[in-house]
Amino acid sequence: MPTSRPRTILASAAAIALAAGAASADIAEYMDFFEPLPALPPIPADNSLTPEKIELGKMLFFEPRISASGVISCATCHNPALGWADRIPRATGHDGQVGERNTPTVLNSGFLEAQFWDGREPDLEGQALGPIEAEIEMNMTLEEAIARLNEFEIYREHFAAAFPDDPDPINPQNVAHAIASFERTLNTPNSPLDRFLVGDVQAMTDQQVEGMKLFVDAGCVACHNGPALTDSNFHRFELPGSTDEGRFVVTGDEADMFAFRTPTLRNVAVTYPYFNNGSVAELHEAVQLMGQQMLGQDFEEDELDALVAFMHALTGDMPKIEIPALP
Amino acid sequence: MPTSRPRTILASAAAIALAAGAASADIAEYMDFFEPLPALPPIPADNSLTPEKIELGKMLFFEPRISASGVISCATCHNPALGWADRIPRATGHDGQVGERNTPTVLNSGFLEAQFWDGREPDLEGQALGPIEAEIEMNMTLEEAIARLNEFEIYREHFAAAFPDDPDPINPQNVAHAIASFERTLNTPNSPLDRFLVGDVQAMTDQQVEGMKLFVDAGCVACHNGPALTDSNFHRFELPGSTDEGRFVVTGDEADMFAFRTPTLRNVAVTYPYFNNGSVAELHEAVQLMGQQMLGQDFEEDELDALVAFMHALTGDMPKIEIPALP
Numbered sequence: 025m026p027t028s029r030p031r032t033i034l035a036s037a038a039a040i041a042l043a044a045g046a047a048s049a050d051i052a053e054y055m056d057f058f059e060p061l062p063a064l065p066p067i068p069a070d071n072s073l074t075p076e077k078i079e080l081g082k083m084l085f086f087e088p089r090i091s092a093s094g095v096i097s098c099a100t101c102h103n104p105a106l107g108w109a110d111r112i113p114r115a116t117g118h119d120g121q122v123g124e125r126n127t128p129t130v131l132n133s134g135f136l137e138a139q140f141w142d143g144r145e146p147d148l149e150g151q152a153l154g155p156i157e158a159e160i161e162m163n164m165t166l167e168e169a170i171a172r173l174n175e176f177e178i179y180r181e182h183f184a185a186a187f188p189d190d191p192d193p194i195n196p197q198n199v200a201h202a203i204a205s206f207e208r209t210l211n212t213p214n215s216p217l218d219r220f221l222v223g224d225v226q227a228m229t230d231q232q233v234e235g236m237k238l239f240v241d242a243g244c245v246a247c248h249n250g251p252a253l254t255d256s257n258f259h260r261f262e263l264p265g266s267t268d269e270g271r272f273v274v275t276g277d278e279a280d281m282f283a284f285r286t287p288t289l290r291n292v293a294v295t296y297p298y299f300n301n302g303s304v305a306e307l308h309e310a311v312q313l314m315g316q317q318m319l320g321q322d323f324e325e326d327e328l329d330a331l332v333a334f335m336h337a338l339t340g341d342m343p344k345i346e347i348p349a350l351p
Numbered sequence: 352m353p354t355s356r357p358r359t360i361l362a363s364a365a366a367i368a369l370a371a372g373a374a375s376a377d378i379a380e381y382m383d384f385f386e387p388l389p390a391l392p393p394i395p396a397d398n399s400l401t402p403e404k405i406e407l408g409k410m411l412f413f414e415p416r417i418s419a420s421g422v423i424s425c426a427t428c429h430n431p432a433l434g435w436a437d438r439i440p441r442a443t444g445h446d447g448q449v450g451e452r453n454t455p456t457v458l459n460s461g462f463l464e465a466q467f468w469d470g471r472e473p474d475l476e477g478q479a480l481g482p483i484e485a486e487i488e489m490n491m492t493l494e495e496a497i498a499r500l501n502e503f504e505i506y507r508e509h510f511a512a513a514f515p516d517d518p519d520p521i522n523p524q525n526v527a528h529a530i531a532s533f534e535r536t537l538n539t540p541n542s543p544l545d546r547f548l549v550g551d552v553q554a555m556t557d558q559q560v561e562g563m564k565l566f567v568d569a570g571c572v573a574c575h576n577g578p579a580l581t582d583s584n585f586h587r588f589e590l591p592g593s594t595d596e597g598r599f600v601v602t603g604d605e606a607d608m609f610a611f612r613t614p615t616l617r618n619v620a621v622t623y624p625y626f627n628n629g630s631v632a633e634l635h636e637a638v639q640l641m642g643q644q645m646l647g648q649d650f651e652e653d654e655l656d657a658l659v660a661f662m663h664a665l666t667g668d669m670p671k672i673e674i675p676a677l678p
Contacts, residue, residue: 100427106677107676
């Protein structure tokens with residue numbers, strides 16, 4: 025009967041809508057575990073984010089003359105060409121000395137609530153001066169660094185503009201505040217996951233969606249959550265071959281032995297190699313090891329592939345930074 | 352008489368025009384010694400300049416993994432933030448080793464007809480591989496560098512695109528050709544001198560114009576001429592404290608003892624410190640020393656000031672380079 029056809033079509037449409045609704049509800053539950061990267065991380069009350077500080081911070085980030093050799097800057101290890109890290113196992117600094125730990129990326133680091141692998145500083149302001157003074161990194165006292173910056177008229181102008189209420193603005197605290205301000209702008213929005221979360225269902229492949237579900241179901245999301253996919257907390261992890269005592273070095277608390285801060289997973293595909301000593305080069309192996317150590321689970325090959333595919337969905341737009349002309 | 356006024360005005364105008372004409376003729380004679388920077392330097396017949404080579408060359412220029420430490424790239428010493436040089440006396444390379452000579456800027460280096468302080472290579476293709484292999488610079492054999500590049504799918508694609516007729520495109524010659532191609536784009540047009548030469552008479556200050564005249568009259572222009580203000584030739588220069596034998600090391604010819612290639616004066620104000628060992632930090636002192644050594648002339652203070660002012664008129668627009676994302 026001709027009259028039945030519209031009804032059949034309507035019924036089919038309803039069935040499809042119902043099925044789609046069920047699938048959406050299913051995926052929506054998983055999506056609830058994630059959040060798109062905000063445009064900016066939280067800004068501390070005592071370091072408002074201003075264009076003047078960002079500009080000055082950018083200059084300081086690229087400034088090698090606050091290192092003893094005159095050739096090492098923040099950008100040497102946190103290299104913008106290499107995911108704002110260095111893609112070597114352990115950081116190489118002053119006179120070619122090799123440190124104990126892998127360089128973490130600066131990208132999205134404003135979203136982290138603990139800085140350094142051992143969380144010995146709570147924020148970017150606290151982190152910024154460490155590598156300048158470290159003997160195996162830039163190897164310069166802050167006193168010397170301040171004296172060098174003071175030699176340049178252009179730095180005197182920029183510090184005065186960035187800290188207008190400070191009668192003597194070239195000082196370590198302001199160096200830290202300016203660098204931290206610049207770093208808070210180094211975020212990577214629009215990853216496939218971010219686009220997926222705001223409704224672009226084509227932004228992730230089916231395999232990446234499978235990886236996302238497994239990431240939740242297997243329990244990875246217990247530690248890797250929040251906008252930067254880290255809880256900024258410390259978890260014991262015994263990396264084969266590593267003797268690094270991790271968080272214990274900071275707290276002296278036995279419970280912190282071999283504990284490291286959960287790293288962000290944003291841009292994990294372009295911030296290899298992995299773990300505190302950078303000893304694992306491949307993401308596939310890193311995910312496998314995490315499953316074994318943290319979840320007591322040996323993922324199947326297809327599961328590993330899906331999880332790695334999902335990791336690739338966490339690579340966002342790199343900040344477009346023009347190298348500043350220094351004085 | 353009222354009727355005389357127009358004539359007086361006309362006469363005055365004519366006098367002014369005459370005076371201006373005379374002055375212009377005068378300045379025009381000086382201007383003949385200089386030429387605005389062309390958009391591009393000469394391109395060698397065997398290395399055509401293509402967008403693919405420029406892009407690949409940029410990646411290689413910023414690539415630290417063709418160094419033994421994994422942290423030193425061309426851009427370490429030829430730092431875009433520091434006038435594409437390093438602003439330290441002598442280059443610091445692998446394991447903090449300090450070389451014998453000051454890092455020359457890459458800016459406008461395509462206009463030079465001899466590369467390195469001693470001119471041991473005639474062109475940028477010849478220059479490009481030297482620092483990779485030098486033990487005190489990047490300290491990597493070309494064989495190893497090629498092997499490392501070959502590991503990356505993205506490099507394999509870029510080399511194939513840049514050298515489509517080459518069945519095995521990742522090789523030392525192509526690395527050199529790509530880097531040289533990128534470097535030929537690193538030019539600095541629109542300096543005050545360039546704008547002055549094309550008719551913008553306000554582009555240089557009166558003092559800079561005085562400096563330009565003195566630069567010609569005193570004879571500086573005998574060696575510092577052509578688009579990059581260098582004859583690309585070798586001249587004996589005994590820098591106090593330097594034992595560097597210069598060009599003699601290359602030729603073994605006694606006439607070349609202590610001879611160095613005339614450096615470009617373009618961007619000289621932002622490519623301090625000066626001379627083969629970078630021992631002179633101030634432009635004022637550098638000009639004074641040049642006057643004494645090369646021209647047997649002790650410039651007066653006001654002459655030095657004018658010459659230094661003219662040097663500042665040689666700073667052009669820096670290339671706008673976005674740091675490439677490396678694989």
